[in-house]
Amino acid sequence: MVTFNTIVFDEGKVVQLNPTEMPADATVIDGNNKVLLPGLIDAHGHLLGLGGNLMEVDLRESSSMQQAAQWVADYAMMHADQEWIKGRGWNQELWSDRSFPTAAVLDAKLKNKPVWLTRVDGHAAWVNSKALQMAGINDSTPDPAGGQILRDADGKATGVLIDHAMDLVSAIMPKDSASLYAAQLNAAGEHLHSVGITAMHDAGIGHHVYDFYLARAAQGELPVRVYAMLSATDPLLPEMLDVGIIRSQDDFLHVRSVKAYGDGALGSRGAALIKPYSDAPHQHGLLLTQPEDFPKVVQQVLGAGFQLNFHAIGDKANQLVLDEFERTFELLGGQALRNRIEHAQIIAVEDLPRFAELKVLPSMQPTHATSDMNMAEDRLGKARMEGAYAWKTLLNSGIPMPLGSDFPVELANPFYGLHAAVTRQDRNNQPVAGWYPEQAMSIQQAWRLLYVNNFQCIGCTHFFHFITVS
Known part of the structure; x- marks a missing residue:
């Protein structure tokens, strides 16, 4: 492990550790005995996805699909100008019944405006019946390659789309600007x-x-x-x-x-x-x-x-x-x-x-x-x-x-x-x-x-x- 008392950097690049003399034009910063950390690097993230998540309804801490649906409704009330209500973060494994959510629960709170809610991992979407209708998804719509439309015991689409099935709805959503x-x-x-x-x-x-x-x-x-x-x-x-x-x-x-x-x-x-x-x-x-x-x-x-x-x-x-x-x-x-x-x-x-x-x-x-x-x-x-x-x-x-x-x-x-x-x-x-x-x-x-x-x-x-x- 390298230790040092003085570090010289220029335009974000480390130039020298523990120099014997400082450059003549250097600006000296006294760290006042604070901890000094380098800027940190994340090897796998989604930059605009993070920004979008910060600007949408966040369902990460929801404890049930009913609570998540209520948060969506509350958000929709405060953002009446939005054409689609979007959010992210639900995780059925953290809910007491560990069941996938349904369009019916969203419909009870918000049925006249399309809702698009991605699972925490981004590999599933929970939508309401309005969104299914706009995308032309019905009980007879076949699963696309690499995707699955979740269905109930009667074969009816439940409102959860897995992987490439998400594309059926995302294709008709407004394009990002x-x-x-x-x-x-x-x-x-x-x-x-x-x-x-x-x-x-x-x-x-x-x-x-x-x-x-x-x-x-x-x-x-x-x-x-x-x-x-x-x-x-x-x-x-x-x-x-x-x-x-x-x-x-x-x-x-x-x-x-x-x-x-x-x-x-x-x-x-x-x-x-x-x-x-x-x-x-x-x-x-x-x-x-x-x-x-x-x-x-x-x-x-x-x-x-x-x-x-x-x-x-x-x-x-x-x-x-x-x-x-x-x-x-x-x-x-x-x-x-x-x-x-x-x-x-x-x-x-x-x-x-x-x-x-x-x-x-x-x-x-x-x-x-x-x-x-x-x-x-x-x-x-x-x-x-x-x-x-x-x-x-x-x-x-x-x-x-x-x-x-x-x-x-x-x-x-x-x-x-x-x-x-x-x-x-x-x-x-x-x-x-x-x-x-x-x-x-x-x-x-x-x-x-x-x-x-x-x-x-x-x-x-x-x-x-x-x-x-x-």
Whole structure:
């Protein structure tokens, strides 16, 4: 560990530690014995998604679907000018009955204006009957590939849409504007600064946000440094790849990676599993990219010289992605691009060593484990937990592990992640002994990996904004 009494930095870049003499034109700041922390880096978040979440109804703390519906109604009353009522954060696993919500409960509170509420993980939406009607969804609407319309025992659509089924409604919602992006960016930037984050990896942006970021970077108006991942599902991905790698003059914007989508999330049973869910034996989860499309995605991105960061939560999705990386490396190369699997939550035990063998980085979020611990073993059964949230096993295999929060899925405060990584406990220090504590990191490992040394972006120079803590 390096210690120092004096640090010299210029335009956010560390120049020297403990200099023998100060530069003649230096401005000297007396830290008054306060703690000095570098600006922190989140390796996986959603910048405008965070801003949007801060501007919509927040359902994260709701204790029942009825309470959530009442909060939506209260919000709608205070925002009568909004064409759609939008929100995020519901999690049926935290409600007493642990049941998925229904359109009927929303209809009782708000039936004449469409409602769109995404689950905390972003992989499911709860809508009212007005939204279903506007999207043309009825009881006979087929499930799209990679998606599911939840239905009751009589086959009626309940109002919950999983993964690609969400697209049926999102396609008819008003499109986001540059002015909305600006408001979201400002809200997110202010919040991230308040918790000490000055740089982040934006996990999946489409061409509209790409253009918006380019304009803001050219004007020097990005509030945090952004390492952006292009969305593999964007129809203009080939054109964006043809533009090539982008690095703004002030280093606030860096575009040289792509985010692809393997499966859904565990909480909504969208994570793709090799064997059925233990608590739903007829379900295996959902693949958002079909196996026959994997080669095209991987070869297109690596062939363009871009890093590929593939979302995979379930053991089947992780295995398929590792298999495709292995095949493509043999065919085209690209291993040196420091490719990643985003989340890497549930991995078949035999696949754990393959990350180090293939030099594919598991990009993980510590608070996901402590948020999922109330349902993960129900979903997976005891045996599969050996390869779930297996941080220590992966680190011991010798592979670097970039860590982040996945905000706004989880709260952006980096110290929540640090605490979860070291203790395997939630913010209430539960369970007392930690959840599968043998997979905990040391505080030195967590501090290096969580925000400070997120070195997995290719060619990144490290920058620091400094934060004093009283």
